[in-house]
Amino acid sequence: MKRLFLPLLILISSALYIFIIPDAPLLLNLPFKLIPMWLIITYAFIQFRGKGSSTSWIILTGLVFCMFGDGLLHWFLIGLSAFLIGHIFYLIGFFKEWQFSLIRVLSIIPIGFYAIFIGHILTESLIENGNSALFIPVCLYTIIISTMAWSAIMTGNKWAITGSILFVISDSILAWNRFVSDIPYSSVLIMTTYYTAQFFIARSLKFFQKGSNSLY
Template identity: 55%
Template structure:
């Protein structure tokens, strides 16, 4: 069963992205969550039976990502909050795997520059649209997901890094499309990068012990 899970995740993700129509919404909601259920099961089933703190943190992050997936379809702020909590758990899980180097540490500079530019554009657009109430939650979310991406870099785990930055790309497209200006094929770009991000993060969460064994023979 385990070896077929990535194929099942790919197929259900493609089904949702390319075939499921917006209406009825409950049907769309159900199919949107199926890939995340499978990703959660994939992560859990590939982790060691004696799970460590990092495994629990990453599983909890995936769980809140699944909640955010569903909630954001009906309550944007609640969905945003669920994703934010998920990112906090991811960040904690990445910090547990911290492997310091000055080169990796310095990556905080370009991440901060990108976050500042994105945040400024979003704030301008939100104020112009009389959505001032969203400014603080959106800015807080940008800070948290940026820290999540940086903490992933500090693990030196390529899966964690790629997954986190795909998540950052997905959320950047989503927020720009919602609040700044329309992006062609936005839904396709958002969901393909999002499902890819969650699966790659889930896969990276199953490997910390194996990585330690390679680093410390």
Template identity: 40%
Template sequence: MVRKILLAFIILFGLYYIFFFSHIDQRVILIFKIIPMILIIIMAAIPKVQAIKKYQLLIVIGLVFCMIGDYTLQWFLIGLTSFLIGHIFYIFAFSSTNEQPVPTWAKVLLLLYGVMMAIWIASTVFKSGETILTFAVLAYIAIILTMGWTAIRTRSAFAIVGAILFIASDSYLAVNKFVMPLPFSHEVIMLTYYSAQILIALSIVQYSEIRSKVVQ
């Protein structure tokens, strides 16, 4: 019941920030941006899942770093670094599971996508003379695709779809920021981002159920 109430408030505040962004006072806009993340962190932390306590802890830490990234993205490299750390904790969480192997087709798709994004986005950043940012972008692409790769191992649909949505959100953001302006960038980026974080948080309970079935 508590999870459903939290989820309702996450959706309410998330949609308000996404679609009424232009009406929010600039002095408090970042507060409204992180309110859904604070609620998502609480939702992820409250389930009592003793069998997968490590998984839960790592996911919660990852969510906290992503929330910090939300606030510090105004200083892009700092925010990018915080998100990168958050993804590393997600990778640790997903890697701690071993419910199913990653299919070859998924590996190939992720690798091809990573190479395509690296060539398209990193080369554009490099041409602008931003060498440090270029390496940061390359590192981020590698980390987020590894996060997607390891999410498949959990066998949790929430973790897998959440990871895919996160990759989609960051891809749209990167293209919009470095290559060309995209339509409805704020709405698309934040809708896929909040959805990804909600699903990753909900994967805690789903993975706990998967583990319970395995034990039985």
């Protein structure tokens, strides 16, 4: 039961923020938005109990930067920059756990096609709507998060893989809704996939310690 207490608390706090807490005022909304991430970071730390490998600490640092990105996303470029740094820590940590497999290496093909597809649509929309200043940051972010997803796949760790793919889905919905066209229930879709992604990435640390739980 003790093992389930923190995940259950993460689930409850996430649901509270997504379905109950109003968007405004920001001073009320923001703390409730960050509580699930504080709990997820605590959960990640518990996975290796402070005695983990360098990979564990690198990914934990990524979680912290993503938390800052979450809190600062109201100021879009600042929040995007924090998320970008978080993803760089993730991909460094994941690449340290590289487990070669031809199938995993070839996964870069669909990831690359998706990155080109979503990047093309987003940048085209940015230019059409006069947001050309965001062209380079959005392109860079698309490249980094796609590389992060591929690096997670290269670990063979099913928790890291699922978490990274959910992160890509969450950010794709956010970007499409913000720059291309409205998506029904976008806020619910973005935050449920986002919190789940971060929880799975935090969960992956336990298995990086053991060098087990590969997907293939």
